[in-house]
Amino acid sequence: MNLGSIPLFSLALDKMAWLNKRQEVLAHNIANADTPNFQPQELDLLDTRAALSSVGARTTGQFTLMPVATDPAHIIGPSGAHSGEPRVEGEKKPYETTISGNQVVIEEQMVKVAETQANFEMATNLYKKYIDMMKMALGRGGA
DSSP, X not given: OOGGGSHHHHHHHHHHHXXXXXXXXXXXXXHTTTSTTOOOEEEOOOOHHHHXXXXXXXXXXXXXXXXXXXSTTSOXXXXXXXXXXXXXXXXXXXXXXXXXXXXXXXXXXXXXXXXXHHHHHHHHHHHHHHHHHHHHHTTSOOO
16 A cells, blocks of 8 residues: 555655755855855745645645645646756845855754754654554454
8 A cells, every 4th residue: 555645655655755955955055155156945834725625635725635746647737746946046135145145044054954854744743643543443452
């Protein structure tokens, strides 16, 4: 049984994949803290509304079902889950810029790393709880 095909598990896996990618981007920012003219990058937020509607959740009073890619050759549309693409944080005014033009603030990046780690731990714990619920439903015990 593929747990990724169950909507509840799919959402948790999508969230964990996005958090993993965000951690990579933040690590890249920190690694380039001394690179001249480097601007920190950030991932676009995971669109949970699109992810929920793609698995058939209730949105705006309607129950919608979106097609699911069952074959690797299928094209994932705009409502499909994605891990996000890194983008330069150009929308906001940089907190500080060094003489070399670098805009990475280590403290800010470390706060984001800690936040990402906490969110990943929460998603992992929820995934474990979902597994325990499935075991309990199947009569194989849980917790």
